[in-house]
Amino acid sequence: MNDPSTRPVTGSATTTVAAPIGDVYAAVTDVTRMGEWSPECVECRWVGGAIGPAIGARFEGDNVAAIGPITLKRWTTTCEVVEARQDSAFAFVAEGNTTWRYEFAERDGRTIVTESFSHPPYVGWQKWVYGRLANRRKAMTTGMEATLGRIKHALEN
Structure with a gap:
């Protein structure tokens, strides 16, 4: 059975950046810069002695x-890096719930970067509030598109 109520909520966005893959990977994995790009995350900092992606x-x-x-x-999330493969993939889990993932591929000196998320399906009142009223999946996808667009602009200019 493939019951839709048990499927994870997912979304993704992709862009191509006119920059070497190493530069794009380094920018994305420097989480202290995420506040420059994300429309929702305004600041990040490494904690617990961490100094970089591992x-x-x-x-x-x-x-x-905000509207x-x-x-x-306003809220703060604690995230843990679950994948850090140089110039290939970077992923972390926020609050043990939502997995955020970036995949990188080189093509003709440019970098294709895909950002995605996945989290368990909404249940109870969340199904109505986040699933229908706020359309959180769409908002998160739109946010990823904005984030990738800002990363692209920063690295190409």
């Missing part, structure tokens, strides 16, 4: 959800 390294991210100038919610 499996098991932890960082915190400060996030803000225009109106802040709806």
Whole structure:
């Protein structure tokens, strides 16, 4: 059986950056720069002695959800790196719930980067609030598109 209520919530976005794969990987895995690019994550910092991307390294991210100038919610997540393969993939799990993943591929001196997320399906009241009312999946995908666009702009200019 493939019950839709048990399928993870997923989304992805892809862009091509006119920069070497090593530069793109280095920028994305420097989580302290995420506040420059993400429309939701405003700041990140390595914690627990971590200084960079390595499996098991932890960082915190400060996030803000807003509609225009109106802040709806502020929160901090603790994330753990679960994959860090140089110039290939970087992934972390936020609060033990949502997996964020970046995949990198080189093509003709450019870098194709795909950002994706996956988390368990919404249940109970979350199904209505996050799934229908807020359409969180779409908002997260739109956020990834904005993040990748800003990374592209920063590395190409």
